[in-house]
Structure formats: structure tokens, C-alpha cells
Amino acid sequence: MISVYGYSPSGNCHKLRMMLGHLDRDHRWIETDSAHGATRTPEYLAKNPNGRVPMLETDDGRILVESNAILCWLAEGTPYFGGDAWQRAQTLSWLFFEQYSHEPYIAVARFICGWAPPDSPRRAELPTLRERGHQAFGVMETHLAAHAWFSGDHYSIADIALFGYTHCADDGGFALGAYPHVLAWLDRIRAQPGFVSMPALAAENAERIALSRTG
Structure with a gap:
């Protein structure tokens, strides 16, 4: 048995x-x-000094952090992280792309729209x-073509x-209509066995996102 500490609206947590x-x-x-500060408590910081989610804990007390590292560990020995050394390196290259060229723009825009106060600078x-988020979507569209x-x-x-924050990019003001191959890929993922949808946002966050679209 493993324990996963996660914030359900987070794309990084939803990956897991x-x-x-x-x-x-x-x-x-x-x-x-x-x-709302749950990762800043002394108890949480004792396990993860970086104070972020997700965090995985095994029954024997081992701790693993960083969403894509956890994905690799969970998928080890399965077709989800299979192939030879070259193929696995290709997989890793897209994980690095997601964290360096995708998530910093798409996830942050979503956070500002849904969690920052309306008058936030x-x-x-x-x-x-x-x-910059659209640049990332352009790279994805080219690959998926x-x-x-x-x-x-x-x-x-x-x-x-890459699904983690792409599927909810609209929350950050990204329209995906210009990326038909990305949209078709999202549908293919939703059709996978065992697919889990992200829970609905809290009313407060959904309202802020709606105001961002109209304001």
C-alpha cells in the first residue's frame, strides 16, 4: 500500500x-x-522540505516527490514506461519538456485565473x-500530426x-481549437481503460476562472 498526498485540482497530482x-x-x-497552506505545516515539511504536492509515501516510510519521478516509479515494469533504452529516453524527453516548456506557462496561467485574487498584480x-503556452501546444501539435x-x-x-494540464488549459485562457491533433489526442486518452477524470473545481475557483474569461 502507498499513500499519495495530493491536491485534486492540481494537474501534477492528477497525473498520479x-x-x-x-x-x-x-x-x-x-x-x-x-x-491553503497544507504543505507548509511542520509535519509535512519534515517529509518534504520543498513543501509541494504530490508526494508519495510507502508503508516503510520512504518518500518520493516530483510528479514525473513518481510516474516513472509507478510505471516501472509496465508498458506505460516500456521499450529499450532509446525508447525510454524518448519518454523522458517529453517528461522534461512538460516540466520545462509546458507546465510553467499553462499551469501558472490556470493558477492565476482560478486562485489569484481578481485584483492580483x-x-x-x-x-x-x-x-509561451501556445508555443508548447504548437510543438505538441506538430508531433501529433x-x-x-x-x-x-x-x-x-x-x-x-502532458495530459495533466493540457486537458484543463481552457481554465487558464487557452483555446485549443487551433490544435485539432491535440484535441483528438485528448479524446484518445479519455478512452483508455481505467481513465480517471479530474474532480470539478470548487465554486470559488470556477467563479474566478469565469470572471477571467469575461474580464
Whole structure:
């Protein structure tokens, strides 16, 4: 049995929910509201000094953090992280792309729209975040024009990692209509056995996102 500390609206946390669903693996999900300080308590920081979610804990007390590292560990020995050394390196390259060229823009724009106060000065960051997020979607669209998945011929943790914030990009003001191959890929993922949907946002966050679209 493993325990996963996660904040359900987080794309980084939802990746793990998806992986666990695909594997049908028993686990304890410990809801950890990072938006309201739950990762800054002395108890949490003693386990994860970086104070973030997700965090995985084994029954013997081992701790693993960083969503894509956890994905790799969960998927080890399964088709979701399979192939030879070259194929696995291709998978890792997309995991690094997701964390360096995708998540910093798409996830942050979503956070500002849904969690920052309406008068937050951070809203001035949105045009730049959206420009760079669309650059990432352009890279994905180019790849998916020639490939069904992001790692060889099969669905993998590379797809799960990129799904995490792509599927809810609209929350951050990203319209995906210009990326038909990305939209078709999202549908392919939703059709996978064991797929788990992200829970609905709290009313407060959904309202802020709606105001961002109209304001």
C-alpha cells in the first residue's frame, strides 16, 4: 500500500490519479490543500522540505516527490514506461519538456485565473504565459500530426504527464481549437481503460476562472 498526498485540482497530482487508475493499484489518497497552506505545516515539511504536492509515501516510510519521478516509479515494469533504452529516453524527453516548456506557462496561467485574487498584480503575467503556452501546444501539435502518442506507438507516461494540464488549459485562457491533433489526442486518452477524470473545481475557483474569461 502507498499513500499519495495530493491536491485534486492540481494537474501534477492528477497525473498520479490517472496512472493509479490505469494500473488499478490500491492506494490511499490524502487530500492536501496546498493552496491553503497544507504543505507548509511542520509535519509535512519534515517529509518534504520543498513543501509541494504530490508526494508519495510507502508503508516503510520512504518518500518520493516530483510528479514525473513518481510516474516513472509507478510505471516501472509496465508498458506505460516500456521499450529499450532509446525508447525510454524518448519518454523522458517529453517528461522534461512538460516540466520545462509546458507546465510553467499553462499551469501558472490556470493558477492565476482560478486562485489569484481578481485584483492580483500577477494577472499582468497572463499575456506572456499564454504566448509561451501556445508555443508548447504548437510543438505538441506538430508531433501529433505524425504520431498517435508521445512515446512510440503506445500510450505512456509521457502522454499522462502532458495530459495533466493540457486537458484543463481552457481554465487558464487557452483555446485549443487551433490544435485539432491535440484535441483528438485528448479524446484518445479519455478512452483508455481505467481513465480517471479530474474532480470539478470548487465554486470559488470556477467563479474566478469565469470572471477571467469575461474580464
